[in-house]
Amino acid sequence: MEKNIVKIENLSHRYGGPWAIRNINLVVNRVGVVGLLGANGAGKSTTMNILCGALRQTEGNVFIDGIDMAKHPVEAKKRIGFLPQVAPLHLDLTVDEYLIYCAQLRDIHPKKVQGALADVKERCGIGHFSKRLIGNLSGGYRQRVGIAQAIIHQPKLVVMDEPTNGLDPNQILEVRALIKDIAQERAVIVSTHILSEVQVLCREIKMVDAGKIVFSDTIEAFNNYIAPHSVLMRLDAPPPEEKLLAMPGVSRVEFLTGQRVRVYFNAEQYNANILTDHLIQASVRENWQLREFGPDKLALDEIFAHLSNYKK
Ligand SMILES: Nc1ncnc2c1ncn2[C@@H]1O[C@H](COP(=O)(O)OP(=O)(O)OP(=O)(O)O)[C@@H](O)[C@H]1O
Numbered sequence: 061m062e063k064n065i066v067k068i069e070n071l072s073h074r075y076g077g078p079w080a081i082r083n084i085n086l087v088v089n090r091v092g093v094v095g096l097l098g099a100n101g102a103g104k105s106t107t108m109n110i111l112c113g114a115l116r117q118t119e120g121n122v123f124i125d126g127i128d129m130a131k132h133p134v135e136a137k138k139r140i141g142f143l144p145q146v147a148p149l150h151l152d153l154t155v156d157e158y159l160i161y162c163a164q165l166r167d168i169h170p171k172k173v174q175g176a177l178a179d180v181k182e183r184c185g186i187g188h189f190s191k192r193l194i195g196n197l198s199g200g201y202r203q204r205v206g207i208a209q210a211i212i213h214q215p216k217l218v219v220m221d222e223p224t225n226g227l228d229p230n231q232i233l234e235v236r237a238l239i240k241d242i243a244q245e246r247a248v249i250v251s252t253h254i255l256s257e258v259q260v261l262c263r264e265i266k267m268v269d270a271g272k273i274v275f276s277d278t279i280e281a282f283n284n285y286i287a288p289h290s291v292l293m294r295l296d297a298p299p300p301e302e303k304l305l306a307m308p309g310v311s312r313v314e315f316l317t318g319q320r321v322r323v324y325f326n327a328e329q330y331n332a333n334i335l336t337d338h339l340i341q342a343s344v345r346e347n348w349q350l351r352e353f354g355p356d357k358l359a360l361d362e363i364f365a366h367l368s369n370y371k372k
Contacts, residue, residue, distance in 0.1 A: 063126040064089045065216050065247045066111070071120035073106050080106045081271040084120070088217070088264075093243045095258035095279075096251040098268035099364060104251040105145065107268070108221050111249070112142045125216055138166075141218040145225065147206030151195030155186055155205055158194055159212060166213040180208040184238060200231030204238060211242055218248045224257060236261055255363070259283065267367060274367040286363050288332060290324040290356040293339065296349035307342065309335055322356060 066088040073081050081103040088094055098104045109115035111122055113133045122129040124136040150158050159180065163173045181187040184204040189197060194205055203223065210218050223239060224232045239248060239261060252258060258265050258279065265282045267275035275282065296319060304313045304323055312324035325335045332355055343350040 064123065065125060066249070067121075067123040068107075068111065069121040069123075071107065071110060071117055071122065073110060073115070073118045079271055081268075084268075084271075084273055086266060086273070086276070088247045088249065091243060091246055092263040093239060093248045093250055093261050094264045094266065095262035096249060096266050096268060097253070097255065097258050098251070099253055102253075102268040103271040104253075104268055105221055106271075108219050108249070108251055112140055112219050113137050114142070114144075138213065139216050141210030141213065141215040143203075143206045143210045143218070143220040143223055145221040147202060148209070149194050149202055149205060152193065154191050154193055155181070155197075156190045158205065159208055162209040163212050168213060176212050176214075180212050183211070183242065184208040198231070199227050200234055203227065203231070203235050207235075207238060207242065211246075216246055218242065218246060220248065220250045222252055223250060224252070224254070267364075269364050269367065274364075288355040288357060290322050291332065291335060291339065292320065292322050292352070292354050292356045293343075293350065294320050294352035295343065296351055298348055299342075299346060307338055309338070319351075 064087050066086065068084055068086040071081060071084040071086075072079055084103075084107055096104050096107065106115065110117045111124075111129075113129050113136060116130065122136075125139045127136040127139070129136040150161070153161065156177065159177050160173060163176050168176050178187075181190065184207055186201060186204050186208060189201060194202060197205065207218075207220075207223075210220070220239065224235050227235060236257070239250065242248065250257075250261060259282075262279055264278055265275065266273050267282075275285070277285075298315075298319060298321060301313050301315065304310055304321070309325045310323055311326045314322040314324070316322060323335070323339065325332070336353070340350065340353065342348070
């Protein structure tokens with residue numbers, strides 16, 4: 061039987077009070093990035109901490125490469141690299157000193173330590189900082205060192221909790237590129253509350269809300285699901301609401317101000333492009349004085365609201 065890289069079965073946890081996560085099921089069986097998306101408090105860190113053996117679950121099972129984390133934690137953990145929300149760095153060590161220490165913790169054979177060190181430094185683009193104290197590195201480079209420690213023992217699975225949190229926009233792009241790169245050879249599970257992050261990074265998405273998985277599918281299916289069902293317009297001379305409502309495909313009209321209007325459409329019959337053409341043609345024909353036009357992106361909390369209702 062083919063072994064899954066990760067298998068989580070009916071995982072539930074409570075810290076004493078109510079369930080923090082309830083009946084989570086999840087399978088990862090190939091390389092690439094899987095995103096665990098959820099608002100703050102949804103249960104991402106709890107799931108990840110159990111997955112990495114840092115927290116013992118109340119109920120359910122976690123298997124890493126077929127090994128039961130609760131029964132054989134040492135064997136299971138050998139197959140995992142973990143980058144927690146705050147990277148476990150020693151700021152008073154140099155990059156080399158720290159990574160050698162990590163290699164030793166990971167029980168890498170002394171003869172192989174230098175090779176492993178050279179590999180991860182090249183992979184993570186930190187070779188030129190070998191002798192630099194970690195405390196003197198920028199946030200982006202510290203995060204690269206955090207990723208290097210997570211892959212130094214060549215694990216099949218790397219788990220990262222909010223890996224771009226606190227970085228500036230350039231550093232975010234660089235760290236995402238690095239995550240994508242290391243995911244070519246292994247499974248990577250990344251938790252985030254940033255919608256655009258899963259969209260650029262992940263091949264698959266698991267959305268967690270109030271301790272439960274409310275969506276689990278490919279990123280394409282997710283993007284289809286959240287495709288906008290409305291457009292936003294700013295018109296200096298808008299028509300009356302009835303006129304917009306009478307247009308084919310328009311299901312609802314909402315004036316946000318005198319000039320800004322949100323037009324909802326029936327996505328089963330019309331797609332955004334057809335409606336866009338109709339609205340722009342009508343605007344020119346009838347001189348509505350169109351100043352702005354755009355798809356109305358759903359915000360993360362609206363998507364959660366949709367998905368949670370959908371599953372209830
Ligand atoms: N040590 C703890 N003791 C008690 N309750 C906890 C503890 N850690 C988390 N919780 C609760 O469990 C639930 C899930 O929290 P968790 O940290 O897993 O969510 P999260 O999605 O990772 O959020 P964040 O992004 O804020 O870390 C929340 O209701 C939280 O308050």
